[in-house]
Amino acid sequence: MKTKFGNLKINSNATQKILAFAGLIVLIIVFSIASPHFLKFSNIKGILLSTAVNGVLAIGVTFVIITGGIDLSVGTGMTLAGVMTGVFITNMKMPVPLGVLLGILTGALIGFINGIGVAKLKLPPFIATLGMMQVTKGLSLVISNAKPIYFYETPNFTKISTDSVINRLIPGFDIPNAVLIMFILALIGGAILTKTIIGRYTFAIGSNEEATRLSGIKVDSWKILIYTITGVFVGIAGVLMSARLNSAQPAIGTGYEMDAISAAVIGGTSLSGGEGTMLGAIIGAFIISVITNGLRILSVPQQWQMVVTGAIVIFAVYADILRRRKA
Amino acid sequence: MADILVSMQDIDKSFPGVHALKKCRFELRSGEVHALVGENGAGKSTLMKVLTGIYQKDSGKILYKEEEVTISSPRQAREMGISIIHQELNLAQHLTVAQNIFLGREPRKFPRFVLDEREINKKTEKLLEMVHLDVEPSTRVSNLTVAKQQMVEIAKALSFDSEVLIMDEPTAALTESEIEELFKIINNLRNKGVGIIYISHRLEELKQISDRITVMRDGSYVNTVDTKDTTIDEIISMMVGRVIYESSPEIPTDKQEEVVLEVRNLNRGKVIKNVSFKLKKGEILGFAGLMGAGRTEVARAVFGADKLESGEIFINGQKVSIKSPADAVKYGIGYLSEDRKRFGLTLGMDIETNVVMASFKKFLKYLIWVNKKKTSQVASQIVEILKIKTPGIGQKTKNLSGGNQQKVVIGKWLTRDSNILIFDEPTRGIDVGAKSEIYKLLNDLAKQGKSIIMISSELPEILRMSHRIVVMCEGRITGEINANEATQENIMKLATAREA
Numbered sequence: 001m002k003t004k005f006g007n008l009k010i011n012s013n014a015t016q017k018i019l020a021f022a023g024l025i026v027l028i029i030v031f032s033i034a035s036p037h038f039l040k041f042s043n044i045k046g047i048l049l050s051t052a053v054n055g056v057l058a059i060g061v062t063f064v065i066i067t068g069g070i071d072l073s074v075g076t077g078m079t080l081a082g083v084m085t086g087v088f089i090t091n092m093k094m095p096v097p098l099g100v101l102l103g104i105l106t107g108a109l110i111g112f113i114n115g116i117g118v119a120k121l122k123l124p125p126f127i128a129t130l131g132m133m134q135v136t137k138g139l140s141l142v143i144s145n146a147k148p149i150y151f152y153e154t155p156n157f158t159k160i161s162t163d164s165v166i167n168r169l170i171p172g173f174d175i176p177n178a179v180l181i182m183f184i185l186a187l188i189g190g191a192i193l194t195k196t197i198i199g200r201y202t203f204a205i206g207s208n209e210e211a212t213r214l215s216g217i218k219v220d221s222w223k224i225l226i227y228t229i230t231g232v233f234v235g236i237a238g239v240l241m242s243a244r245l246n247s248a249q250p251a252i253g254t255g256y257e258m259d260a261i262s263a264a265v266i267g268g269t270s271l272s273g274g275e276g277t278m279l280g281a282i283i284g285a286f287i288i289s290v291i292t293n294g295l296r297i298l299s300v301p302q303q304w305q306m307v308v309t310g311a312i313v314i315f316a317v318y319a320d321i322l323r324r325r326k327a
Numbered sequence: 328m329a330d331i332l333v334s335m336q337d338i339d340k341s342f343p344g345v346h347a348l349k350k351c352r353f354e355l356r357s358g359e360v361h362a363l364v365g366e367n368g369a370g371k372s373t374l375m376k377v378l379t380g381i382y383q384k385d386s387g388k389i390l391y392k393e394e395e396v397t398i399s400s401p402r403q404a405r406e407m408g409i410s411i412i413h414q415e416l417n418l419a420q421h422l423t424v425a426q427n428i429f430l431g432r433e434p435r436k437f438p439r440f441v442l443d444e445r446e447i448n449k450k451t452e453k454l455l456e457m458v459h460l461d462v463e464p465s466t467r468v469s470n471l472t473v474a475k476q477q478m479v480e481i482a483k484a485l486s487f488d489s490e491v492l493i494m495d496e497p498t499a500a501l502t503e504s505e506i507e508e509l510f511k512i513i514n515n516l517r518n519k520g521v522g523i524i525y526i527s528h529r530l531e532e533l534k535q536i537s538d539r540i541t542v543m544r545d546g547s548y549v550n551t552v553d554t555k556d557t558t559i560d561e562i563i564s565m566m567v568g569r570v571i572y573e574s575s576p577e578i579p580t581d582k583q584e585e586v587v588l589e590v591r592n593l594n595r596g597k598v599i600k601n602v603s604f605k606l607k608k609g610e611i612l613g614f615a616g617l618m619g620a621g622r623t624e625v626a627r628a629v630f631g632a633d634k635l636e637s638g639e640i641f642i643n644g645q646k647v648s649i650k651s652p653a654d655a656v657k658y659g660i661g662y663l664s665e666d667r668k669r670f671g672l673t674l675g676m677d678i679e680t681n682v683v684m685a686s687f688k689k690f691l692k693y694l695i696w697v698n699k700k701k702t703s704q705v706a707s708q709i710v711e712i713l714k715i716k717t718p719g720i721g722q723k724t725k726n727l728s729g730g731n732q733q734k735v736v737i738g739k740w741l742t743r744d745s746n747i748l749i750f751d752e753p754t755r756g757i758d759v760g761a762k763s764e765i766y767k768l769l770n771d772l773a774k775q776g777k778s779i780i781m782i783s784s785e786l787p788e789i790l791r792m793s794h795r796i797v798v799m800c801e802g803r804i805t806g807e808i809n810a811n812e813a814t815q816e817n818i819m820k821l822a823t824a825r826e827a
Contacts, residue, residue, distance in 0.1 A: 196695040197687050200680060207673035214632060214670050215685040215739065216656025274675045 019319065020267050020283045027287065031294035038297055045175065047286070047293045052161070052178035053078070053241050055285040057260035058267075059182075059189040060233025062281045063226050065264055066193075068206040068273025069118060069125035071227070073110060073132035074234050075256030079249070080136040081107040081238025086149030086248030089157060096157050103242075104235035110136060111231015115224030137254065144250040151246050161243035178240045182282075185236065190278035192229070202226055206273025262309065263288055266316040287312070330357045331393065332491055332522040333409075338377055338387035347373045349547045350387070355491060355522040360513060362525045362533045362554070365543035365566055366758040371526055374543070375493050379411045380404040410489035412480045414496040414756070418468045425451035425464035428483045454482040458512050473500040474618055481512065492516065493524040498532060499756055502617040502784050503819065510536050528758055530559045531787060542566055563759055584608040586644070587778045588660075588747050590629060593638035598624045600802040602638070606747065606778050611769060613793030614782040616822045621802040622782045623665060626749045630662040631655040642747075656685055658747075661740030663733070665752035665782070671736040674725035678717060679706035681724050681735050685743040709738035713768065730761020737768060748772065749780045754788065766792060786815050800824050 031038040057074045064071045071077075085103030088094045094102070110132060117128035151157045160177060167174035193199035201222045204212040213219045242248045265271060266287055267280025288309055295305045333355040340348040348370050355361050363371050376382040378389065380398040389396055391407060398404050404411075418427050425447045426433075434446040451464035460478040468476060477497060484492055494513075498506045513523060513536060525537055533540055534554060542549040542565040549565050588606040593599050598621045606612050614622045627633045629640060631649040640647055642658045649655050655662070664670035672681055683690055683702045690698045690705075706720040713734040717727060724735055733753060740748055753769070754762045769792060773779055783789050789796060796813050798806045798821035806821035 192695075195697055195699075197691055197697055198695055200687060200697060203676060204673050204680070204684060207675040208669070210670050211664075211673050212684070214630070214652050214662055214664060216653045216743075217684070217687075218651065218653045274673075 017268055017277060017280050017283070020280060020287065020316070024283055024287050024290065027290050027294065031290065031297070035294070035297045038294060043293065043297070047289050048179040049176050049244070050293065051285050051289040052176070052182045053237050053244070054256065054259050054263060054288065055182040055282055056185055056233055056237040056240060057256060058263035058281040058285045059185055059278055060230040060237070061257070061260045062189070062264045062267075062269050062276050062278060063193070063202055063233075064125065064230050065261070065269050065271060066202050066206045066273060066276040067223060067226055068209070069223075069227070070129060070261070070271070071111075071114060071230050072126065072129040072257050073114060073136055074230070074237075074260050075253045075258075076133050076137040076140065077107060077110040077231065077234040077253075078238040078241060078256060079140045079251075079253030080110065080143075081235040082242035082248040082253075083140045083144045083149065083238075083250050085239055085242050086151065087143060089154055090149050090151055096154055099157075100160070100239050103239050104232060107233070107235020107238055108228050108231040110234060111228040112224060114231070115227030118227060119220040119223040133257065140250040140253070144248065146250055148250065149248040151242070151248075158243050158246040161240050162246075176244075178244055181236075181240065185233065186278050186282050189233070189281075193276075193278060198222070198225065198229070203274055206275075208274075259288055259309075260285075262313045265313060265320075268320065270320060271317070284316075331355070332357045332391070333378065334388075334390040334393075335374070335378065336388045336390070338374065338389070339385045340373060340377060340382060341385055347546050348377070348384075349545075351543070351546070352548045352551075353378075353541055354551070355524060357490065357522050358517055358520045359538040360517055360523045360525050360536055362527065362537035362540040363543065364527065364530070364533065364540060364562060365549075366760050369543040369566070369758075370546040371543055372495070373546075375411060375495070375524065375526070378404070379409055379493065405487055405489075408488065408490040409493070410484035410487050410491070411493040412477070412484055412495065412497060414499060416473070416476050416480055418476055418479060420469040421467065423465045423467055424455070424462060424471070424479050427468055427479060428454060428486055450486075451482070454486050455479075457485055457515075458482045459508060472619055474502070474505040477501065477509070478512075481509075485516075489521065491522050491524070493526070495526045496528065496756065497525070498527060498529060500618070502619075503786065504617055504823070506532070528756070528762070529785065530562055530759070533562070534559065566759060584610065587642065588629075589641040589644075590625075591639040591641070593625065593628055593640075594636045595624065595628060595633065596636065598802050599628060599635075602799075602802075602804055604797050604804065604807070606780060608778055609773050609776045610794045611773050611779045611781055611792055613789040613796040614780060614799065615786065615789045615796055615818050616784075616799035618784065619801075620799040620822065622799050623751055624802075625799070626662060626751055626780065626782060629655070630660055630749060632662070656743060656745070659743075659745050660747045660749065661685070661743060661745030662749045663736050663740070663751060663753060665755060667729075667732055667736055672724045672732055675723060677721045677723050678710065678715070678727075678735055679703055679720040682706045682709050682720075682738045682742055685739050685745075689742075705742055706738075709735075709742060712741075713738055714764065728758075728761065730757045730764065733757060733761075733765060734768070737765075745777075747778050747780070749782070751782045752784065753781060754783075754785070786818060789813075789818070790815065798822050 037043055057078060061071050061074050081103050084106040085099055088102045089096060089099035114129050114132055117123045118125045163177050164174040165177055166180060193202065201217060205219055205223065209219060263284035264276065264281045267284035269276030269280060291308055292305050295308060331354060335353040338348050338351045351374055353374060365371050373382065377384045380400045380403055389398060428451050429447050434443040435441060436443040448464040458478045458481050460475060462471065462475060497509060501509060516523060527533060537554045539551055540554055540562060541551040542562060544566060584607040586605045587608050591603045593602040602625055616622050628635050631651045631654050640649055647658055668674060679702055683705060690702045692698050703720060710717060710720055715731050715734045717731065724732055754765055757765065769779060781792060790813055794810055796808045796818065797804055798818055800822050805824040808817060
């Protein structure tokens, strides 16, 4: 009897991803019928590019969500990482690779501190990262003097996001690097999650933290590591964002955390922990971009775009609850 | 001849792919304790869920006080006078005793939305008196022991004026003395004409408390017998339909083996007081005592799960410092918690992951990469050696029966090559057939030279399995008995040797 239910459960896990993917396809079909501009290559490129940053953030935040935690600081953390990249490269005249590396490390440091707060100080993740969200937002403004930092003297920097390696391989197919980087990071993130001990413990902690601890696993240290990994992705997102804009904008970033968390959740990552995939997070990120883009093409006001995205998050979580109840 | 309160006839129930109940029968008279027994998965719970309106029957009839009824919701069942006390207690931990008992039907004052806290506490006091539970109605439930929470559940059922009371494994978490108290209350209720359906795996108890016993197997009704005309062996053979492993063949009592674990003067507040003991190689050391005696606390302290105030631990004669479970595991100690669902397994994950959970480092290549081939190989071996019943190692552990879950936890520590295994209530909530398999496994492990600490509240289990028995009471060790000298009586005497 239990066996049958067991198989059903395994299958339904895949269903969530298929459901999200099917939703994405349906959205694309609907929008392409509604507007002839939607499927134009330039528009698709726009969707891909706008997904890149959110996609990377979604990959990062998926890690902590699977542990049963949350990271609200990914949006403004990204901003701070971008600003610091600007400080290192433009203000301090460091070489671009070094500046990029230090920018990513800034993100990692933010994640590390979040991890200390959650694992060692036992702060609820919501609170620890809510505080960090404000701290990073404030620091970005303080450090940059509330002014954008431009990368005009280092033209190579912007190429990280805007150049197209693919175009060189397949001429005419000029998908920006940022998109390529997102897909590569998704593969790396997926590998970490499913193939390595880090991923295994991520799921174990989210599934049953006390049982994991009693298996002799240093849960605190692993949590710090996992928050730090999220931070690394935040740092990369910061670099990609600044490179795309060719400037570090200290005032953006707020709200990105919600898009990233929504993407993860739409893709089937459970906010109560123990479940989630990178593919899901990427599909989720695309769903959000496609909706935003499609509605914009159809001239729906931006306020309404938010309403729609919010409703979809609620629907996605409800679908997840239904699925669980059945299994 | 007493009145027939409930009569369930030819009850059939299927779930997708499973025929859970096959033409089941059950009858309950007023003023009787009717035990319902069967292995896990026999259909006891499903039958009771049909009776309490959680599931709807596919076919068959339910007569309540000789009238055919349809029970469509738990609420309706309760209003009719049928109450159930689930094994997993359903109390809101953050509310008080009184608030829990009257949850959903709180007495109100004027104006209507103001709660009458005085009234609710007064009513609760009376109910608590009926179950001889000596706590304040305003006590938070989270501050009560499991046993007391159980009493609160019973008081709650009484508050509905129930005529039918279903108890699912009511003694699973209770100690001998608490069970006695519970039986007094059950007898009281029986004398008042309440019909009690009593589900339990502890067959010794049924002889003591029940009037009739109905046996189920594989979703089918097997037989109903008068308790006084039957023996435990007869019931077991009806339940399992096969011969089971009975007891440990030989218990060498005076082992001259080396000491692998020594604990000296362990202290932690009021729960562990100056505890010292030795564990030898290949030995099963039983820890007996009443609930709250501090046995689990000692186990957790040795395992590094809780902080100690003072005390020394020696492994193979070497003094060691165990500050976390990670340290304990490093020294080859494995801990199998009494609550395997909360502390032993990650239920949402598969058998394979759970089995290698404590020893992942053995299965890594390139620093962090999990060697999937090796982990699945080891997990398959464990499934085979421990005879875990599962369609495969990819099965999530929450879909396994209690006995098989316990085997997965054992497998986890075997994979880790733990030499000292601490079993905390290893057979709690496990059915008779699986229980005997676990016993056999413990004996085999001891024979292979593993040292085992077994905490158990079931005296027959302690007596049958242990080479030596340590008895605790109120945080102290009150005695140590060799297996050949141990009796239920002298253990109980030590277990109640309270300090003046």
